[in-house]
Amino acid sequence: MADRLTQLQEAADELANQFIACFYYLERRHDLEPFGPNDKIPDLKPEQPKEVDSLPPDVFQAGMVELARDLILKEQQIEYLISNLPGLDNSEREQEQLIRDLEEELKVAEAQRLEAVKEKQEVLAKLNQVLRGIRRH
Known part of the structure; x- marks a missing residue:
């Protein structure tokens, strides 16, 4: 079994990967909606690749909730590993x-x-x- 610092480093790396996965999910799966009155969504030509692959709102929301839960669990794991490092109470x-x-x-x-x-x-x-x-x- 790896030492505590190695476990902490691996958990931090996993958290960074989870952040990237969250950003990718949000970027690629959201609905194309204008933010302001002057924003326009361009019409795509049939040969043009889609910038996003939108999901239905309820599925998109459920995915965000699951990703947020995973981030919270990983953060709690990191806090636990930090609390078990030697010398913190000395x-x-x-x-x-x-x-x-x-x-x-x-x-x-x-x-x-x-x-x-x-x-x-x-x-x-x-x-x-x-x-x-x-x-x-």
Whole structure:
């Protein structure tokens, strides 16, 4: 499973893609209606491609509602991921103390590792002595 920052980045990318899909839907599926009294809708020639592929108003509205719901869900997912990032509830001083504590734990673990490596080398040396002793007999 991806780490939290990767999940957050992927969710933000998905949200951007959803915004683009919403703009595309609104641009391509709306009714051609004039905004003002001087606006005119040009007549298309049969060989001209349509600028929009209008949907019935109720279908268009239902599509907008669904897209809006998807945007809200994605935004809530992003908020949830952000709220679960480490350190948001800690002050800078607490985070620095946590780092110092972790550094101390790391030093202890490193000392234990070095001790284990030393012990391993001693056991290998003893094993070599035993094997040499067996060969001589």
